[in-house]
Amino acid sequence: MSKKFHVSTTVNGDPVEFLCDSRETVLDVLRDRLSLTGAKEGCGTGDCGACSITVDDRLVCACLMLGAEAEGKSIETVEGIAAGEDLHPLQKRFIEYAALQCGICTPGILVAAKNLLEKHPDPTEEQVRYWLAGNLCRCTGYDKIIRAVMDTAAEMREAS
Amino acid sequence: MIPAGFEYHRPADVASALAILTTHGDEARVIAGGHSLIPMMKLRMAEMGHLVDLQDITELKGISVDGDTITIGAMTTQHELITSDALAEAAPIIREAALVIADPQVRYMGTIGGNVANGDPGNDMPGLMQCLDATYILVGPDGMRPVAAREFYEAAYFTAREDEEILTQISIPRPAPGTGYAYEKQKRKIGDYATAASGVMLTVAGGTCTSASIAMTNLADTPIWAEAAGAALVGSDLGEDAITAAIAAAKDAIDPVADNRGPVEFKMHVAGVILRRAIDRAIARAG
Ligand SMILES: Cc1cc2nc3c(=O)[nH]c(=O)nc-3n(C[C@H](O)[C@H](O)[C@H](O)COP(=O)(O)OP(=O)(O)OC[C@H]3O[C@@H](n4cnc5c(N)ncnc54)[C@H](O)[C@@H]3O)c2cc1C
Ligand code: FES
Ligand code: FES
Numbered sequence: 001m002s003k004k005f006h007v008s009t010t011v012n013g014d015p016v017e018f019l020c021d022s023r024e025t026v027l028d029v030l031r032d033r034l035s036l037t038g039a040k041e042g043c044g045t046g047d048c049g050a051c052s053i054t055v056d057d058r059l060v061c062a063c064l065m066l067g068a069e070a071e072g073k074s075i076e077t078v079e080g081i082a083a084g085e086d087l088h089p090l091q092k093r094f095i096e097y098a099a100l101q102c103g104i105c106t107p108g109i110l111v112a113a114k115n116l117l118e119k120h121p122d123p124t125e126e127q128v129r130y131w132l133a134g135n136l137c138r139c140t141g142y143d144k145i146i147r148a149v150m151d152t153a154a155e156m157r158e159a160s
Numbered sequence: 161m162i163p164a165g166f167e168y169h170r171p172a173d174v175a176s177a178l179a180i181l182t183t184h185g186d187e188a189r190v191i192a193g194g195h196s197l198i199p200m201m202k203l204r205m206a207e208m209g210h211l212v213d214l215q216d217i218t219e220l221k222g223i224s225v226d227g228d229t230i231t232i233g234a235m236t237t238q239h240e241l242i243t244s245d246a247l248a249e250a251a252p253i254i255r256e257a258a259l260v261i262a263d264p265q266v267r268y269m270g271t272i273g274g275n276v277a278n279g280d281p282g283n284d285m286p287g288l289m290q291c292l293d294a295t296y297i298l299v300g301p302d303g304m305r306p307v308a309a310r311e312f313y314e315a316a317y318f319t320a321r322e323d324e325e326i327l328t329q330i331s332i333p334r335p336a337p338g339t340g341y342a343y344e345k346q347k348r349k350i351g352d353y354a355t356a357a358s359g360v361m362l363t364v365a366g367g368t369c370t371s372a373s374i375a376m377t378n379l380a381d382t383p384i385w386a387e388a389a390g391a392a393l394v395g396s397d398l399g400e401d402a403i404t405a406a407i408a409a410a411k412d413a414i415d416p417v418a419d420n421r422g423p424v425e426f427k428m429h430v431a432g433v434i435l436r437r438a439i440d441r442a443i444a445r446a447g
Contacts, residue, residue: 021165023161047351052265064194069194133350135263
């Protein structure tokens with residue numbers, strides 16, 4: 001049995017410490033040690049994007065980063081998107097447009113879309129589609145997701 | 161969760177990383193972005209007692225363009241290749257190739273060093289490095305040695321790198337001004353490895369092709385530098401006869417195998433189509 005690592009990180013703005021085995025991924029740590037079950041394991045090999053989180057503002061697959069690698073990093077997950085009871089504009093649009101059905105892909109897509117809008121507040125549809133290319137959805141056919149992201153972007157630009 | 165246990169190390173410099181590799185020999189393996197290695201560990205296709213994470217080693221990072229030489233640190237991510245303005249000016253084919261690798265998530269983590277050291281024929285950067293005539297800088301217990309990318313690949317997952325060596329840098333001769341270029345890739349979907357891909361660089365003066373370099377990706381158990389295909393273009397007017405000859409020479413140099421991307425005949429066909437597109441686009445860009 002390999003030794004345990006003591007890891008200090010920030011998760012959704014809060015300082016968090018955990019112990020983990022070298023074999024655990026960040027996704028294992030979030031779900032099994034920190035009870036943050038928003039990020040999902042669809043494939044475990046980087047293909048589906050259901051585990052998308054941001055680490056120091058980079059959009060990454062939590063299933064392919066080791067827990068031990070998270071030392072000193074700042075992690076954001078879907079749990080940090082809403083302000084308390086107030087849903088993020090993206091979340092409101094996703095509900096309004098029925099941009100989710102089974103919901104497995106939704107946490108990853110919300111994290112990815114929020115990260116995109118922070119970098120590009122006025123994306124073209126092509127940019128949105130390419131940005132979300134690593135997030136598979138087997139239910140919606142993508143169109144509602146793309147429209148929800150485009151319209152949220154417009155709404156957020158007007159509000160700012 | 162990765163099934164087999166291992167010790168995780170995160171050294172801060174190349175010397176410390178080498179010390180760990182030397183102590184543990186083939187029981188140790190370096191990890192860069194982990195986006196090829198971690199999936200292999202999860203599938204039990206890679207197992208090691210010691211994993212040496214290179215992410216804190218700043219001497220392995222960064223891009224510099226100095227006169228006629230482009231130097232890229234092994235730990236430079238694909239995202240950094242895409243967003244470097246200096247690189248886009250010096251060798252725009254690198255951005256073009258990096259953009260057809262996987263998706264944003266993978267490109268934020270995957271490094272150029274991991275991509276070229278991996279030895280998977282599906283990786284796109286090794287083919288590109290054939291086209292660019294890059295040199296890999298390897299550092300081991302006995303010091304530093306350069307290896308030409310065109311000499312590096314022996315078979316799938318077998319390369320000229322020894323177990324105790326770390327790839328530190330990639331050195332690329334800056335393409336001449338006006339070089340036409342294209343990296344074309346046919347894939348089943350975004351995020352897939354190539355069914356066939358091709359990198360082309362060429363120069364033209366007074367309507368005559370003065371130099372050409374052609375490489376093919378995922379069409380043999382190593383990346384292929386199709387020397388004869390480039391030679392078929394040089395000295396020609398880049399007309400239909402020369403292009404047909406180049407495509408025939410490239411098809412002679414490759415040796416695809418049937419898999420879930422299609423049978424051999426299909427891959428041969430796609431290779432020809434992709435190479436033609438790459439040559440056409442490179443010609444249109446040459447100035
Ligand atoms: C869903 C998905 C899709 C992908 N699609 C593509 C694609 O279309 N095209 C493509 O090219 N790639 C693709 N990749 C692979 C991706 O680009 C990898 O990130 C890349 O191949 C390896 O880089 P890495 O930094 O992640 O290396 P790692 O996975 O960390 O390492 C890979 C191998 O190289 C060795 N290594 C790494 N760095 C060094 C070094 N400095 N010195 C010596 N040895 C080293 C490691 O020991 C290991 O054996 C995909 C990956 C995923 C998960
Ligand atoms: S679970 Fe991470 S990409 Fe599918
Ligand atoms: S809503 Fe079911 S996978 Fe997207």
